[in-house]
Amino acid sequence: MERKVRKERVGVVTSNKMDKSGVMQVVRKVKHAKYGKFMLKTKKIMFHDENSEAGIGDTVKIMETRPLSKTKNWRLIEVLEKAK
Template identity: 50%
Template sequence: MPKRILVGTVTSDKMNKSVTVKVERKVKHPLYGKIIRRSKKYHAHDEENAHKVGDTVRIEETKPISKTKTWKVLDTLQAGKGVAVDADIEVEAAAGSNT
């Protein structure tokens, strides 16, 4: 039987060697016919602690690793936008005092 592969977004990376991945799917409401979003969170194994919050990743179903972990991260599809940018405070302070 083939292993399931899902695509989701990392919502938490606070655990050691684990991430929480939120997978969203769209379904049609049975009575009203409107398309609605349903989501589920999975705990996935991340051996190198390489994935951060906001990353879009692919996860694959595996044998149980722990009580709640039965998925592992395959790869990153898109990096999150949480990139830190250093501000040059000295230049901003000098520019403000000249005016």
């Protein structure tokens, strides 16, 4: 049996103060249903970071996984760009 394709997201890390965890913000543009204006929608996602690689301001890629805790069901794949 083949595994299904898992969701992936790219965003900016906003917090890494926890042990083996981080929070990132995903920003997307959504068109308003009535007025047609594009708006920015943001979503905070908590992810598992085994080696605590991600720092605040880094751009990271995460993947959906099984629930690891009450709030974590994403895990870090790679750090795309380090903060300057």
